[in-house]
Amino acid sequence: MPLKRxxxxxxxxxxxxxxxxxxxxxxxxARKRFELEVKExxxxxxxxxxxxxxxxxxxxxxxxxxxxxxxxKAFATHPSNPVLxxxxxxYANIVSGNQPFSMVRGVKVSFSAPSINMxxxxxxxxxxxxxxxxxxxxxxxxxxxQSVTVEGTTWMPNRGEGIFMCARPTLRPIAKIWYHFIRxxxxxxxxxxxxxxxxxxxxxxxxxxKSINVGGIIQKEISACAFKPKGCLFFSLLxxxxxxxxxxxxxxxxxxxxxxxxxxxxxxxxxxxSNSKHPQEQVPPPSQxxxxxxxxxxxxxxxxxxxxQQQKFWAFVKDTHxxxxxxxxxxxxxxxxxxxxxPDEILLPYVPTTLDQATPSQVLSPTDQS
Numbered sequence: 369m370p371l372k373r374x375x376x377x378x379x380x381x382x383x384x385x386x387x388x389x390x391x392x393x394x395x396x397x398a399r400k401r402f403e404l405e406v407k408e409x410x411x412x413x414x415x416x417x418x419x420x421x422x423x424x425x426x427x428x429x430x431x432x433x434x435x436x437x438x439x440x441k442a443f444a445t446h447p448s449n450p451v452l453x454x455x456x457x458x459y460a461n462i463v464s465g466n467q468p469f470s471m472v473r474g475v476k477v478s479f480s481a482p483s484i485n486m487x488x489x490x491x492x493x494x495x496x497x498x499x500x501x502x503x504x505x506x507x508x509x510x511x512x513x514q515s516v517t518v519e520g521t522t523w524m525p526n527r528g529e530g531i532f533m534c535a536r537p538t539l540r541p542i543a544k545i546w547y548h549f550i551r552x553x554x555x556x557x558x559x560x561x562x563x564x565x566x567x568x569x570x571x572x573x574x575x576x577x578k579s580i581n582v583g584g585i586i587q588k589e590i591s592a593c594a595f596k597p598k599g600c601l602f603f604s605l606l607x608x609x610x611x612x613x614x615x616x617x618x619x620x621x622x623x624x625x626x627x628x629x630x631x632x633x634x635x636x637x638x639x640x641x642s643n644s645k646h647p648q649e650q651v652p653p654p655s656q657x658x659x660x661x662x663x664x665x666x667x668x669x670x671x672x673x674x675x676x677q678q679q680k681f682w683a684f685v686k687d688t689h690x691x692x693x694x695x696x697x698x699x700x701x702x703x704x705x706x707x708x709x710x711p712d713e714i715l716l717p718y719v720p721t722t723l724d725q726a727t728p729s730q731v732l733s734p735t736d737q738s
Contacts (some may be wrong), residue, residue, distance in 0.1 A: 391473070391474065392457050392461075392473060393457070393460060393461060394461050394463060394471050395463070397463065397587075398460050398461050398463060399460070401460050402456065402460035405444065405597050405598070406454060406456050406459050406460045406601070409456070409598065409599065409600060409601050410600050410601070410605045411452060411455065411560070411600065411601055411625055412552065412556050412600035412601065412604070413550065413600050413604075413616070413627060413629055414447050414450075414552050414553050414603065414604065414605045414606065415549065415552040415553060415629055415630060415631050416443075416444055416445050416446035416447055416549070416553060416630060416631065417431070417435070417444050417445065417446060417549075417630070417631050418446055418630050418631070418632055418633070419444070419445050421437075425441075426633060427633065427636065428633075428640070430544070431545060431636065434546070434574060434575065434577075438574070438577070438580065439489070439490060439491075440488075440490075440582075441489075442489045442490075443488040443490065443553075443582060444549070444553075446627075446630035446631070447605035447606070447609075447627060448605065448627060449605070449608075449624045449625055449626055449627050450500040450604035450605040450607070450608040450617065450624070450625050450627065451608045451611075451618055451622050451623070451624055452604070452622070452623045452624070452625055453619075453622050453623060454472060454473075454607070454608055454611050454616065454618065454622065455601060455604045455607050455608060456601065457472050457473065458470045458472050458477065458599055458611065459593070459594050459607075461596040462590075462591070462595075465591050465594075465595060467591075467719045468480035468481075468483075468587060468591075469486065472568065472611050472614075473569065473616050473617060475611070475614050475615050475616045476614065477607075477610050477611050477614045477616065478610070478614070479586070479587055479590050479607070479610060480583070480587060480602050481581060481583035481584040481586075481587045482583060483580065483583070483610070484583035484586050484587060484606070484610075485582060485583035486607065487583070487606070488582060488583075489609065490582055490583065492581065493579045493580075493581055493701070494579055494581075495579065495580060495581035495584055495585075496573060496580065497569065497570055497573045497578065497579075497580045497581070497585070498577045498581070498584070500569055500572075500573065500578070500720055501566060501569055504569065506710045507513060509532065509565070512567065512568060512569060512572045513534060514571055515575070515576070516539060516540060516543040516568060516571045516575060517534060517538045517539055517540060517543070518538055518539075518540060521534060521538040522534075523637045524562070531564075531565075532564070532565040532568075533562045533563060533564050533565070534562070534563050534568060535561065535562060535563075536560065536561050536562060536563055537561075537569075539563065540707045541639050541640045542575065543571050543575065544639045545631070545636055545639050546571055546574050546575065547563060547567065547571060548631060548635075548639070549631060550567060550571070550574070552571060554570070554585060554586065554589075555570055555580065555585060555589060556593075556600070556603070557601040558599070558600060570585075586603060587671070588605075588608070589602060589603070590602070590603055593596060604625070605627060623630065669718075670718050673718045674718075676713075677713065677714045677716075680713055680714055681711070681714050682710060683711075684710060684711050684714075687708040688707070688708050688719055689705055691708055702711050
C-alpha cells in the first residue's frame with residue numbers, strides 16, 4: 369500500500385534523545401558514517417511504468433511484451449514513496465561489503481538476491497547478463513552496440529583503454545525507454561547523456577529476452593552505493609518496502625518523499641515520436657558526434673596552450689618589474705644588470721597534440737586563435 373506523507377514535520381516533532389539516536393546504529397562506526405557520509409546525501413528517484421488492467425497494461429506492445437517476457441509486472445510497476453530517515457539508517461548500518469543485510473531500528477533487513485527476487489515475485493535464475501558481461505569482446509561487442517542503437521552508431525572516441533561508451537541519443541526508441549527505466553530502478557546512474565558498456569549489455573539482454581538475475585544486480589549495486597563517500601542513495605523505495613516487510617516501525621515524524629516521476633504513456637510516446645515531431649532534436653549522425661567530440665578536444669588543447677603562454681607572459685612581467693625596481697635603486701654609473709629574456713614560447717603557434725596526424729590547415733596561428 370502506498371505510503372502517505374507524514375503530517376508532522378521534523379521541526380514540530382519532539383527531538384530525539386541521545387539514547388534513541390544511538391539505538392539506530394549497530395556501533396559507533398556506523399553512527400559516524402551516518403553523520404559524515406550518509407546524512408546529507410540526496411535520494412535518487414526510482415521510476416517505473418503505470419500499468420493498467422487489460423491487454424498490454426495500457427502500454428505500447430513493444431514495452432508490454434518485454435515486461436511479460438521477464439515476468440516483471442511487479443518489478444516494472446512505478447513505486448510509491450520512500451521514507452528518507454529509514455533509507456539513510458539502512459545504508460549507515462551496512463558495515464561490510466559482504467554483508468547482505470542491514471540492521472534498521474533493531475530489525476534485521478535482508479537485501480540478498482533471493483530476498484529481492486522474492487519481493488518482486490521473481491525466480492532465482494541463471495544470469496545470462498553476467499555471463500555476457502564477462503565474455504563479450506571485440507566484434508561481438510560491436511554487434512551488441514548495433515542491436516540497441518540506430519544504424520551507423522560507433523563507440524565514442526578518446527574514452528581510454530578498455531572503456532566503451534555510446535551517446536544516449538543514438539539509442540533506438542525502445543532502448544531509450546528501457547534505459548530510462550534501468551538507470552533508476554535496476555542499475556542506477558546519474559549520467560544521462562552517455563551509456564557505458566555494462567548498461568548497454570544489460571539493455572541488450574532485456575530486449576533480447578535473456579535471463580537476468582534482478583536480485584543479484586541490485587544486491588551488488590546497494591553494496592557499492594553503501595560505501596561511496598558521496599553521491600545519491602539508490603533504491604530508496606525498495607529499501608523502504610524491504611524494511612516494512614521485515615517489521616521496521618515508522619515514526620509519524622519520518623520524512624516521506626513523494627515519488628511522482630513515473631514513466632507514463634505520454635513519456636513513452638515522446639521517446640517514440642520525438643524525432644518526427646521535433647526535427648531540431650533529431651539524433652545527429654554518429655560521424656558528426658565523433659567530429660564534434662574531436663573538435664571539443666582540440667578546443668580544450670588550444671585553451672591549455674593559451675593558458676601556458678599566459679603564465680609565461682605574467683612571469684616575464686613580474687621578472688621585468690623586479691628588475692626595473694632594482695635597477696632604479698642602483699647608481700646609474702655602475703654596471704647595468706642584464707634584463708630578463710623575453711619568453712619566445714609566447715609567440716609559438718598552436719600545434720595539435722591529440723590528433724594522430726596534423727595537416728597544415730589544422731595548425732592555428734596566434735592570429736587565427738584571436
